[in-house]
Each structure stands twice: as C-alpha cells, then as structure tokens.
Amino acid sequence: ETHAHYDDEKFDPDRVELLSHLLRENNIGKIVNVGATFKGCKESIALAEKYDDVYAAIGIHPEEIDEINDEVIEWLRQNSSNPKVVAIGEIGLDYYWVKEEEQRAKQRLWFNKQMDLAKELEMPVIIHSRDAAEDTLNTIKLYNNSHVKGIVHCYSYSKEIAMEYVKMGWYIGVGGVVTFKNAKKLVETVEAIPLESIVLETDCPYMAPVPHRGERNSSIFLSHVAEKIAEIKNISVDEVENVTYQNALNIYKKASR
Template identity: 55%
Template sequence: MIFDTHAHYDDEKFDEDRDGLLQELYSNGIGYIVNASADINSLDASIELSGKYDFVYAALGIHPHYADQINDEVIERIKKLCKNSKVVAIGEIGLDYYYDNSPRDIQKHWFERQIELAKELELPIIIHDRDAHEDTLNIIKKTNAQQVGGIFHCFTGSREMALDVLKHNLYIAVGGAVTFKNSRRIKEVVEAVPLDRLVIETDCPYLTPEPYRGKRNNSGYLIHIIEKIAEIKGVSSEEIEEATLINAKKVFKLV
C-alpha cells in the first residue's frame, strides 16, 4: 500500500476525470493521500475531497504565494475547519523566495503564525521552502516547530541541511525530482537520510517523475519514485513502500 503525502487533487487540471482517477488509484494500491491546500479557496475543496473519499485526508494552510491574502479571520477559519477529523496537518506553509509573489516579511510573519496554530491544534506541519533555506530553518528553530514535527515538502536543500532538518522532528519528502537525470543533490540527500525519516509525495498535478515528465502527475506514478529510492538505498522497492507508509502514518497520527 502506498501513501502520497502531498497532492493537489482539487486543482482544475483534474476537473474532467477526478472521480474516476481517484477510484482507480485506490483500486491500484494507493491507500492514503493527503490533499494539501494552497490558497483560501482550496481549504474547503480539500475538506470536500476528504469527506468524499475515505482514503483522502486534508492538510489546511496557506501557501507563501498567497501570504498577502492571510489575515486573522483566515487563521480563525482554518482553526474552525481543523475540527474536522479528516484534517491531519497544517500545510502547505512556508517561504518562497523564487517567485516572491508576496513580500518576504509578510511570508515570514504568516509562516510563523501558522506554525503557532499547528502547535495550538497539535497538528504536524507541511513545509514549503524554495530558495529560502536559511530563513525557513531559522523560523523552524525560533518557533520550536519540532514540538509538532511534520514534513519538509519537495526538499531541495543540501545533504548537510537535510541532516539539520532531521534534528527538528521533520521528515524529508521525496518527489518526482529524484528521477530526473541531473538531480544529483536530492539523490545525495536520499542516500544520507535514514529510511525511517523519508516519505514520498507527488505534488500532483506538478513535478511528474520520469518517464512521464511533462505530463500531468498523479499518485499512480509514485512507483517510479519508490523504485529510484530503492536503487539509491540498495534495497527492494517493497521495503521502500512499506517504510514510507509506516513513516507517513506516524507523522499524520494515522496508526
């Protein structure tokens, strides 16, 4: 059974075949999916998906791209929605200095605020960090995020940073990039990080692994990520599938 720790099935790219695809994925061994919200509209969409499908869970939070849309009312809305038993995390939250869609001070403020919310609700966090490694780590330390732990989504840092991240009760999520020909850094990270601290994700419909790169991603392609991790670790695909399932269930308290 496979656990996709990060997906966006509320995305419009799935509008034409969402239901059929999700039913097919479940039939083919995708046992758990966490649908991560990004903007304000996706909060309700993630809740709706988790209510419709037993194997889909919700993570609620506002992506740094939309940090300038957050206010105290939005935080209260997230808090209220988190009373739903299918909500398993606060996310995806963090910093994005690549696009800088929101001012950096605004991003940092609401990243901290959402971590504090996670601590209040005793929920793990799902962290987005793009070109903001230093500030992301500083906020993790400043807010004592290890109190709730969580997942470092789509990790792009160095081997050294990964080992630092592990000290803060965070797991490293490995996605489609590990299958890319020139992705040396993430392969080094996978090699260095203990298997009991790795989880897998799609970030679908984005970040599609080889050999489907460029097409719409879905959880069925996780097998290619599993196979690549197995190759790097020198173990069987079955061992990777089982370990990442156990790890994800532990993070999201689904054991």
C-alpha cells in the same frame, strides 16, 4: 501519498475515477490533499469528506499570503478539528520570485502565525520552502522545543540541511524530482538520510517523474519515486513502500485511526 492537489482543475476530467477506484487499484492507500489557497483548503476538506482514503491539510502557501488575514487563521483553527484534517499546510517561505524584503517579511510573519497555530493545535505541518533555506530552518528551530513536527515537502536543499531536519525529528518529502537527470543534490540527500525519515509524495498534478516528465502527474506515478529511492539505497521497493507508509502514518496521526 503525502502531498497531492486533486482540487486542481487539471483533474476535472477524471477526478472521480481516480479518487473512487483507480488509485486504490494502483496500490495507493491513503492520500493527503493539500490546500495552498483559501479556496483550495475548502476543496481539500470537501474531497476528504467525500472519499474514505482522502485526507486534507489546510494552510496558506507563501505565494498566496495576500489572501490571508486573522479571519482566515480563525477559519483554519475552526476547521482543523475536522477528523479528516491531518495537518496545517502547505505553509512556509518562497523567495524565488520575491526579491523585495517587505514582501519576504510578510511571508515570514504569516509563516510564523501558521506555525503558532500548529503549535496551539498540536498538529503537524507541511512546509513549502524555495530559495529560503536559512530563514526556513531558523523558523523551524524556534519551534523545536514545542514539539511541532512535519514534512519539508519537495525537498530541494543540501544533504547537510536535511540532516538538521532529521535530527529534529522531521521528515523529508521526496517526489518525482528524484528521478530527474539534474537531481544530484536530492539523490545525495536520499543516500545520506535514513529511510525512516523519508515520505513519498507526487505534488500532482505537478512534477511528474521520469518516464512521465512533462505529463500531468498523479499518485499512480508514486511507484516511480519508490523505485528510484530503492535503487539509490540498494534496498527493495517493498521496503521503501512499507517504511515510508509507516512514516506517513507516524506524522499524520489522525490518518492512522
């Protein structure tokens, strides 16, 4: 499970049960809990320190950039050395609600600063990108020579753009959306790119796959994502699970120790 948000209050009733035994009983090996806010980053580290199978990613989401400053960047730098912190993220660009160029420019500024941090620390990144395909790809290309790699999480663009990421050695995060009826573009992307470039994610508690759409999502539903990818690629679910698990360890190197 490469992308979850178990710090979310929707997990308050059963977080302990899920993380202490339920996920393991449902064949979920390792979980990366991803910070999006400053508070979420702190909570992700706390969960990672409490549970053996949980790891943390820390970074500030583009919709939360009003809370970021140089002190927060320094905090990210200090805490990235924690052995359970495996990536910088989720970071990126989200233009969906943001139409003013000034605010978009601010997102780009802090995206670049967090990419610089990942480059300095030699850590992978988790990218959030919505309605910002060109600017995101152009930013990533700037770092291609510096060996910053990562996951484009909850991938929503064309198969052609996905292939650009794959050529640079990046991974495409595929979650519950792939099971939706209107997921034509994502299905085409999964068909087009090699399995060796795909990682599984739920983005829980959001984006529950069919047949649980509209419910609170959890990593237990990751099997529906694996089954759909197996169906699209006409391969076994076992192969999907084994290859994507290895892919996740390849990118989250600290989680493989």
